[in-house]
Amino acid sequence: MRSLTPEAGAAQSPALAGPAPIGIEAEPLSAREVLARAVAEHHPHMALACSFQKEEAVLVHMLLELVPDARVFTIDTGVLFPETYATWRELEQRTGVRVEVIDALSPDGRPWSADRCCGERKVAALERMLAGLDAWVTGVRREQSSTRATTPKLGWDSGRGLWKVSPLADWTEDQVWDYLEEHDLPYNPLHDRGYASIGCAPCTLPGSGREGRWAGQGKTECGLHVG
Numbered sequence: 001m002r003s004l005t006p007e008a009g010a011a012q013s014p015a016l017a018g019p020a021p022i023g024i025e026a027e028p029l030s031a032r033e034v035l036a037r038a039v040a041e042h043h044p045h046m047a048l049a050c051s052f053q054k055e056e057a058v059l060v061h062m063l064l065e066l067v068p069d070a071r072v073f074t075i076d077t078g079v080l081f082p083e084t085y086a087t088w089r090e091l092e093q094r095t096g097v098r099v100e101v102i103d104a105l106s107p108d109g110r111p112w113s114a115d116r117c118c119g120e121r122k123v124a125a126l127e128r129m130l131a132g133l134d135a136w137v138t139g140v141r142r143e144q145s146s147t148r149a150t151t152p153k154l155g156w157d158s159g160r161g162l163w164k165v166s167p168l169a170d171w172t173e174d175q176v177w178d179y180l181e182e183h184d185l186p187y188n189p190l191h192d193r194g195y196a197s198i199g200c201a202p203c204t205l206p207g208s209g210r211e212g213r214w215a216g217q218g219k220t221e222c223g224l225h226v227g
C-alpha cells in the first residue's frame with residue numbers, strides 16, 4: 001500500500017489488458033495486513049471513521065494493537081441512540097481509545113428532509129475531518145448492501161482526494177462476531193435487538209443489512225460512502 005498516485009497505481013499490473021484498479025495490490029491481504037500497511041504509510045494522517053457499530057470495535061482493536069495513538073473520530077449528530085453513546089463510553093474505557101468528536105449540528109429551521117439533514121450534518125462534518133488527512137479507514141463490508149458490493153479494500157477517494165481503506169470489505173457477519181467474541185470487545189446492544197446497521201435514532205429501525213436505515217424513504221446511504 002504505497003502512497004501511489006492514481007496514475008502510478010494504474011501502471012502496476014502490466015499483465016492485465018487495461019489499467020489495474022487503484023489499490024488492487026491490497027485485495028489478497030488480510031484485514032490486519034491492510035491496516036498495518038496503511039498505518040506505515042499514513043499514520044498520523046489517517047483516521048478511522050467510527051459510528052460504534054460492531055465493525056468499528058474490530059477496527060479500533062486492530063488499530064490500537066498496531067499503533068497505540070491511532071486516530072479514531074466520530075460524527076456526533078446529537079440524535080444518536082442512548083445505546084450508541086453508552087457503547088462509545090464503554091469502548092473508550094475498555095480499549096483506552098480517545099475518540100475525536102466532530103460536531104454535526106442540527107440544520108436550521110427549514111423543512112426537514114433526510115437528504116438535506118444527512119448532507120448538512122454528517123457529510124459536511126466528514127468533509128471537515130477528512131480535509132486534513134491522507135487516508136481514512138471505514139468499517140464498510142461488501143455483503144452489507146448492493147451499494148457496497150464492490151467496495152475495494154484500498155481505493156482512491158477521488159471526490160475527496162485521499163485514500164479510503166476498508167480492511168473488512170470481504171469479511172462476513174460471522175467473522176465480525178467471532179472477532180468480537182475472541183477479543184471480548186464491547187458492541188452496541190441494539191445489534192442484539194435486530195438492528196444490523198445503526199445510525200441516528202430518528203432514521204433507524206431494526207432490519208438486516210441496511211434495510212432499517214431510512215426505511216420506507218428509498219434512501220440507503222447518508223452520503224459518507226458515496227462517490
Ligand code: SF4
Pocket residue numbers: 077079113114115117118119121122199200202203222
Ligand atoms: S441519519 Fe437522519 S438524523 Fe441522522 S443526519 Fe441523516 S437524516 Fe439527519
